[in-house]
Structures are given as structure tokens and as C-alpha cells.
Amino acid sequence: MxxxxxxxxxxxxxxxxxxxxxxxxxxxxxxxxxxxxxxxxxxxxxxxxxxxxxxxxxxxxxxxxxxxxxxxxxxxxQDVLTSDLKQNIENTQELTTLEDLYLPFKKKRKTKAETARKNGLEPLAKIIMSQSRDFRKNDLETTAYRYLKGDIKTIDDALEGARHIIAEWINERTDIRNSLRNELERRAQISTKVVKSKIADEKAQKFKDYFDWSESLSRIPSHRLLAILRAESEGFIRVKIEIDDDRVLERIGNKIIRSKNACADHIELAISDAYKRLLFPSLSNEALSKAKEMADESAITVFAKNLKQLLLGSPIGEKRVLAIDPGFRTGCKVVCLDAQGNLTHNETIYPHAPKNDSIGAIKKISSLAEAYKIEAIAIGNGTASRETEALIRKIHFKNDVQVFVVSEAGASIYSASKIAREEFPNYDVTVRGSVSIGRRLQDPLAELVKIDAKSIGVGQYQHDVDQSKLQNQLDMVVENCVNSVGVNINSASKPLLSYVSGIGPKLAENILDYRMKYGVFKSRKDILNVPRLGGKAFEQSAAFLRIKDAQNPLDDSAVHPESYTIVKQMAKDEGVSLKELIGNKSVLQKIDLKSYVSKQVGLLTLQDIIKELQKPGIDIRETAKVFTFNQNIKTITDLQEGQLLPGIVNNITNFGCFVDVGIKESGLIHVSNLSDSFVKDVNEHVHLHQQIIVKVLSVDVARKRIQLKLHK
Missing domain, CATH: 1.10.10.650 (RuvA domain 2-like)
Incomplete structure (x- = not known):
């Protein structure tokens, strides 16, 4: 331990x-x-x-x-484990060092050195490595002559075989491997060349910057390395790792060669062979893999930060919503949801080309808004979004109706998923997609947990990084977000419940089955009646599962059931009821917490309890705010240098952030344009879905690129 x-x-x-x-x-x-x-x-x-x-x-x-x-x-x-080797292995703290120690004993596929050993040339290799001062060229050849037998026909064959054995010994030396690792780490360059046969390929053009590129491997930004490796995997470029070979060969020679006789000449040849055939290919690949691993880690961190911000996006709450999935030829799919997100109505309107029935669409939206007492409208931000938003803003609603443009990212994935089919077995994918858009406005977290996080598309090169590490990190982010907000056990979906601490998919399913069979949970104690939900799962999950309108008000708070007795004692000591204590700041602030400290409960826990009692069940997320784009900007050709525009941050990377300014193409605020001072972390200056003002720096219509600057 x-x-x-x-x-x-x-x-x-x-x-x-x-x-x-x-x-x-x-x-x-x-x-x-x-x-x-x-x-x-x-x-x-x-x-x-x-x-x-x-x-x-x-x-x-x-x-x-x-x-x-x-x-x-x-x-x-293998009967080769000495006490020194065992001690070295047991004391090793790095996997790389461990594999180096094991390398000489590792069973190898058929190698040149192994063939040479079978031909009896290892003694000759040892003689050469001894570098005896008395050895002249003739002496070495005479010695090599003794080993001519079988496949070894000439002296040159014997000496070459001996060099193969020496090359393997050099390759297996830990000090030499570490020296080369250090050289690669400090001085390696990564360079690229375009594959000439692919230079005219249209898909290759997005990698045009890397057709002839070179920079330090240790300094290359993660997004650039991932882009280069993707271009290589798609066959558009070739990638090389380069260092000063002569410098490395000289350093290896200084470690091994001790004489200037015929033996030294052959050792020098063996060093060159070991370096070019064994050491450099292996360790340059290792260096590139490490660089890729670091790039993956950086990209995964960016994705995780973005995902957290997206999941904790501002909810509008339990309000009646009309959601629209916009479209041109196929029309706009409209659904009405009640305050709990249940589907109450759906149909299709055709306000845009080719039908252009805008008058009919306006009438239909007006009547639906009145009939279903709609409080907010959610419009997907895909095709025909701007046109649909402009149409909706022309409508004079009888009641106050807020209009929001909502990200559609991943909605199509959800609409075709098993979860969507289970929720809406009698509706097609278009209706399910519209429902998802509306629910995202009501509660982004509750809806987005139904979608594979990788499909949401808030990151950089998420399909190129280690998928296992990415999945683990994203699962952790989702779990932390769900539990930091808390879950209403009586309305939560199976995917949302499955991320609650201690629950998982199977217990989430059991909770839903229990809810269907016995109705709503009336207290946290009822949770223990769920099949297979034992004491450990209850301990881990209970405080994150909330019960609205419970008889015990603590059941709708983040106070853990194990601390209920403490809260009740506090109420008793203050001469008030439990309900009178909760939310009563003047009473709570007077409580002497030190008097409640025990072996089981410390001051940190007590401080958390008081904080929760002051604002029980309050959502940590901000409420959604209405946002309006510049209505005069409809396409990239409407943009002009120097314009100030409202925008929404829709993606964050290590090299900057992308901003939706209300057109199809997102603009980029490069890190150098986020601040007048050095930017270490983009997230310190902007966050996902933040509403900002940007200045247009340049517009490249042909390449569909927009350069922006954050306006403060």
C-alpha cells in the first residue's frame, strides 16, 4: 500500500x-x-x-x-533472473525503463543477430567488442576465418554476422537508448512533404499548409500535430522525424569505442547499423507516439472543458416550449412541449422556398402558441435557421414569448438512437429531433446526456485522439456535471439517472421500472425499495437524487441523509422547526458549527450543510438569456472588415475560439486576437455559448474563412 x-x-x-x-x-x-x-x-x-x-x-x-x-x-x-536484475525491475517507476530492462531477454522474431548466433558467431562478436590493442586487420581476419562453416562461406560473412550481434547489443543498452531519447526530446524536427499524386485532390486542400512543413517536435501545438497526422493517415502527406545523425553517432561511438584498431572499425560499422536499423526507427516512433499522446491529452482537456460548459449551459427551466427544426424543401418540423418536456403536438409548416407559405406558417405558429400557452420558442441553428428566426420575430404574440436559437449539434444522432425510439416509438426522426431541440432549451444537461458526447462536436480532432481515454474523460465530465446539478428522481430519464453517483444503467432501469409500477418516490427512504439498490448504492447516490415536494424538505436538497440528524439537532437547538430553519439565513448564520464537530463530521462538511440550507435545491446554472444576431448579416458576403457584430462562442480550441455570427460559417478568434496580452488558456477569456461582441478583421470568401477579434 x-x-x-x-x-x-x-x-x-x-x-x-x-x-x-x-x-x-x-x-x-x-x-x-x-x-x-x-x-x-x-x-x-x-x-x-x-x-x-x-x-x-x-x-x-x-x-x-x-x-x-x-x-x-x-x-x-527463462532462468535468467539475477538478484540485481530483479531489484532493478522492482525499483522501476517508469514503464519505458521497465521495457528497456526486459528488452535483452524478450523473445524476438527471427533477426539478423539471432541468425548470426545460430551460425556460432557470438564468440567472434565478443572478441571484436573486447577491442584488444594487439589486433591488426590480418589478426582479425585470421580469427574470423575459424568461424567459416555452414552458411558462413567467407570472412566478410563472419564479420558481418558478428556486427549484427554487436548492433543488437548496442540497441539493448539502456544508457544509449536514454541518450537518444533525450536527443529526440530536445532536438527532433517533424517535417512533412506532400504526396505528389494527391496534390490536386480537393480533399487535400484543407491540409495545404502542411504540404511542405517543418518545426520542432517538442514545440508543435497539439492541434497542428493532430492535423498533420490526420493528413498522413489520409494519404496526402508523408511525415518524417529528423535529428542530427552525425552528432548522435559520434556520441554513441564515444560510449563504446576505446581503441583505434581493426576492431574499432567494425564496431563503428555496427553502431551505424544499430542506429539506422534498430535504434532510430524504434525510438523516433516512440518520440512521435509520446508527442501524439501529449497532443491527445491537450485535445481531450479542451473537449472536456467545452463539454462541461455545454452541459452546464443555461436552462430556461420548466416552461412550455414550441420547438422548430428548420428546413427549406422538407419544411419546418414544429412540436409543442409541456413544462416537463412531454410532447403535446406536432406538425410541419412550409414558410420557405419552394412553397413560401409564410402567411400560413405565421397563422399556425400564432394559434399553437395561444392554444398551448407557449412561453418560449426554440429554433434549431441548422439550415434555414436565420430565415425561420426572422419569420418568428414578425409574429405579434398575445403573451410574452421569448425566442431562442438552440444548437442542433448531435440532435440527428439522438433522433435515430435507441433511446429516442424508446421515448417516441410512434414518431419519426424529424419529430424526435424537434423534441430534442425544445428540451435542450428547457434543460441542456438532461437532454445532452442522451447523446454520445463525441457527437456533440465541441473540441478539436476528437476522432483522431485515443478513443478510450477520450471516452473515460468525457464520462467523468458528464458524471461530475450531473451530480453537481442533482437529479429529480421522479422525472429523470434513464440516461440521466445512469450518470448519478453509484447508480449506473442497470439501477437506472430498475428505478424507472419502480416508478412505473408504484408511482413517484415520496421520500429518499423509498429509494431503498428499488430492487438491487443496496446500502452502498444508496450511500453514494441519495444526496444527488432530489424529491420535489417531499414531506422532509431535506429530500430536495444536497444534504446527505447521513447528516439529517445533525440538521434536526440544529433546528431543535435554535428552537425552530426543520422547515423554519431551511432558508432562514439569519438563524443559520448564528449557528456555532464547532459545537457540532465530531469524529464522523468535520467543519468542512458542516460548512457545506449550512451553505446548502441557505439556498436549498437552487440550480447552480444561470438562467437562459435571449440573444439576437445582426439581422442585416445573412451570408458571408455581407461581412466587411471593421464591422462590430454580436456573436455566440460555439467552440473552443487551444488556438482560439469559433464564434457564430448568425451565418453558416463560424468565424475564428485566434488566441492572438483574444487579448492584448499573452493568452495562456482560451477558457480564461471566453466560455462556450457566451454572448460576445466581435470585430471582423478579414473575410476570405473563397476559403470560407472569417478572422475575428474579441471586442471589449
């Missing part, structure tokens, strides 16, 4: 005591949201990110230890 704690503490810089307590909780199947919110005393008030890092390095350590055990067992079976 102490080894893993030291390993995690070393990599995270978190105190060992806090790491130890957190690892113990993780081993007890506690979730990250639960630990960060309800076990603050044990962890030293670590947040989700820090606990996530502990999980990451815990898994990394366990993978390392598993690999060590496999290697040690293999070496024992």
Missing part, C-alpha cells in the same frame, strides 16, 4: 495522508462526486480534478505493477 501512495503523491504533489484516505475510499467503491462532496475531511478538501488525478495515477501504478509481475515470471521461467 505504501508504494502506491508514494507513487501517486510524487506525481500529483498531494500530501500522502490525503492520497491514502482517497485511495481507501476508491477501494471501497466510492465515486469521485461522492468523495469530493461528502468526504472532504478524509481527502483534505480535494476537488473532482485532484481526485481524478489520483484515480489516473492509481491505475497507472497498477498497470506498471502488473507488467512487472509478468516480466519477473517470464524471466524466472
Amino acid at each position: 505504501s508504494s502506491i501512495i508514494k507513487y501517486i503523491a510524487q506525481h500529483t504533489q498531494i500530501p500522502e495522508n490525503n492520497v491514502k484516505s482517497t485511495v481507501q475510499l476508491l477501494n471501497e467503491d466510492c465515486t469521485i462526486p461522492f468523495i469530493s462532496r461528502y468526504r472532504k475531511e478524509a481527502t483534505g478538501n480535494l476537488d473532482e480534478v485532484q481526485i481524478g488525478d489520483i484515480v489516473k495515477y492509481k491505475e497507472q501504478f497498477e498497470t506498471l505493477e502488473k507488467r512487472k509481475a509478468t516480466i519477473l515470471k517470464t524471466l524466472e521461467e
